[in-house]
Amino acid sequence: MTQDVVLGMEASRESQRTALEYGGLCNAVIVAKKDAPFLTRGLATYESFDSTVWAGHSVAKPCELAILYPRELTDLGTRAMFLPLWRYEDIDMVHLSSQAGESGWEGFKSGQLTYHAWESLAMKYLEPLTPSLVLKGESSFTRMVRAFVGPEDLKIEKRLWEAQGS
Structure with a gap:
């Protein structure tokens, strides 16, 4: 692994995600090198933070960035960090x-x-x-x-x- 950031995918209530899907990469647990470009990009997105949109910056934004900059992070899938689910x-x-x-x-x-x-x-x-x-x-x-x-x-x-x- 050469990427500076490690994130896990948040599992869906309906099914376990097996590939990077829009809206499913969660920032609840982040393992990263200090000043990693992916983190800097993520922090910059908070200029448009909307507290009424649950998971907007917690799940959707990290996933959007991962799609744009896939070489900057490692996605560990759903099992590594977010099971059991939130039910x-x-x-x-x-x-x-x-x-x-x-x-x-x-x-x-x-x-x-x-x-x-x-x-x-x-x-x-x-x-x-x-x-x-x-x-x-x-x-x-x-x-x-x-x-x-x-x-x-x-x-x-x-x-x-x-x-x-x-």
């Missing part, structure tokens, strides 16, 4: 308790490089999490992030609980 049933599948493998989605086994939380839908599951709850959790999400909870996280959590109790 409530997919979010529930990740965050509700289940036995390993039972939910149909396992972060590390899925081939994903990142997890896009779809915060507006997943916040009800994410907000109450603490390091201790992650370590005890039985959801696909807690099993995935458990590896990132260390002793220092537990110390900070303990100090916060102690500060709230005083």
Whole structure:
């Protein structure tokens, strides 16, 4: 790979995209070299930003630029970054308790490089999490992030609980 930018395609609710399609390249996760031309071009498009058009600059603009400048980025396809999808049933599948493998989605086994939380839908599951709850959790999400909870996280959590109790 010689391109300076890596993006993933956002999957469609109707089907999994298999080739670069207009409207399907998402900027939620960007891996890039500093000052990469593709990023400079993308930033310049924000002069026409319209907050009423969901995904306009998040999905459509990056895809338009990718079509115009295909040698400036690597497209990893839909599986690398944006599954499960933004449907409530997919979010529930990740965050509700289940036995390993039972939910149909396992972060590390899925081939994903990142997890896009779809915060507006997943916040009800994410907000109450603490390091201790992650370590005890039985959801696909807690099993995935458990590896990132260390002793220092537990110390900070303990100090916060102690500060709230005083």
